[in-house]
């Protein structure tokens with residue numbers, strides 16, 4: 001997305017005023033006052049020195065000027081603290097606003113396209129950094145600019161009054177400083193953009209090293225050193241790149257400091273000579289020195305912050321990009337019809353435009369209220385088909401309909417509310433057992449009777465009741481509950497039952513999809529779960545995917561997915577007689593169970 005730096009900067013600047021108008025406005029006004037105070041102080045000091053060296057000094061006037069000058073100094077100091085505090089208030093409010101907006105966008109992305117795109121993650125990371133830094137940095141810069149403009153105006157006016165050519169010298173040194181800083185800024189921002197992927201990998205290795213789920217493999221395969229080396233390697237590479245940019249910046253900055261000293265020296269010599277010649281007073285020299293030091297300090301501040309602000313503005317562009325990210329699925333508006341009859345017609349799908357086709361013309365009808373079993377070897381595209389049914393992606397060709405209506409026309413949230421799924425890679429949340437089930441129907445997160453009912457149906461109730469704090473036990477080894485009590489972790493099969501219970505929370509689901517829901521269950525568990533499912537989900541449309549052919553046997557219709565197409569469909573007996581892929585897979589598994597002693 002192309003957007004001018006001025007527009008991006010304006011957006012970053014506008015943010016504080018949107019987030020917290022009163023604090024931001026007050027801060028701006030006080031900043032202006034804080035800018036006026038030092039020049040006033042210097043002016044009063046000049047008057048004091050002149051009064052004292054005039055030869056006819058009045059003690060009363062001198063005392064008044066001394067007190068006034070001290071007051072101006074004190075006020076300037078106090079205002080700076082106040083402005084600093086207001087800045088802090090603004091920063092907190094802005095961080096809250098931008099983080100909220102950023103993750104609101106991420107949370108509302110309907111499909112999986114963006115979330116599975118590495119470039120999107122890079123942008124998101126840059127956006128998050130920028131969102132936290134830019135508004136504060138840009139506001140600070142703007143404040144500094146206002147304060148310094150007033151301050152510089154005052155001082156420059158004073159210096160000008162004493163020795164006019166000084167204005168030109170100051171201008172020249174200011175311009176050089178600004179140009180040098182801008183060049184560094186561009187390099188800094190480009191470095192951040194170029195290295196964000198490496199930095200994300202560092203965070204990945206870092207997370208992996210502390211991940212409880214990865215801990216077993218890391219130890220058994222002895223991956224600790226490898227991961228540690230990679231993590232530190234990424235960090236070192238990013239550090240090297242950042243340091244190289246900083247080195248150049250320091251060199252430029254040092255050069256500028258020398259230039260500033262030369263300008264001051266030249267001006268001081270000129271004015272001092274003039275004082276000796278009687279063309280100017282000692283007070284003039286004092287004012288001039290104060291003015292030049294003030295101008296240079298102000299300029300240094302502005303130039304340094306210009307760098308930070310420039311970098312922040314460029315990175316803030318990524319934040320605006322993320323906020324402006326379009327939906328990865330066109331929105332539909334229709335409510336799904338009550339009958340959950342699903343039909344796939346000549347569905348072609350691939351994950352990337354240049355990737356291989358995963359589905360190549362799938363035709364499959366899942367009549368309302370029936371159970372359909374789907375078989376196929378690893379990588380055949382079964383889970384992909386599930387993702388298309390949930391409309392995480394749209395097929396490139398062909399249509400999927402819900403009671404005759406194309407999924408694309410349906411409101412995607414309403415559609416998903418009608419589907420209960422146990423994904424093959426279901427989640428194990430570091431939440432309580434009750435929450436792990438309740439989130440299946442988030443509006444009933446606290447509906448304990450319904451949660452227990454779902455757990456009973458999935459045969460998880462006994463296990464969960466027996467936990468130290470029953471359903472309120474945290475299912476995690478890395479997080480404690482609110483009372484800081486450690487949690488427990490379940491076995492693989494027990495987790496699978498919890499996932500099944502989660503799916504069964506959806507009482508309104510017309511379509512239930514189970515992708516390998518019983519692969520981790522013991523034989524008795526599987527048998528019971530199938531019985532329960534038949535009763536619990538009776539009347540609902542079911543799609544059951546399993547490598548255990550016995551689990552599919554009772555389905556009214558069984559289909560096999562081969563080479564991205566439905567190769568055969570029919571009842572168990574019919575398919576066995578046909579002697580195709582289903583019969584082959586079934587016999588293979590049945591053969592594994594044959595034992596002469598059983599026969």
Ligand SMILES: Nc1ncnc2c1ncn2[C@@H]1O[C@H](COP(=O)(O)OP(=O)(O)OP(=O)(O)O)[C@@H](O)[C@H]1O
Pocket residue numbers: 116351352358376377378379380381382383384385424
């Ligand atoms: N998010 C993704 N991005 C790119 N390719 C993917 C993605 N998910 C799956 N694939 C690819 O799509 C193909 C089908 O995968 P899918 O998970 O649908 O198979 P499956 O039939 O469910 O296999 P299994 O029996 O192992 O569960 C595989 O070749 C896989 O590499």
Ligand SMILES: [Mg+2]
Pocket residue numbers: 382383384424515
């Ligand atoms: Mg799968």
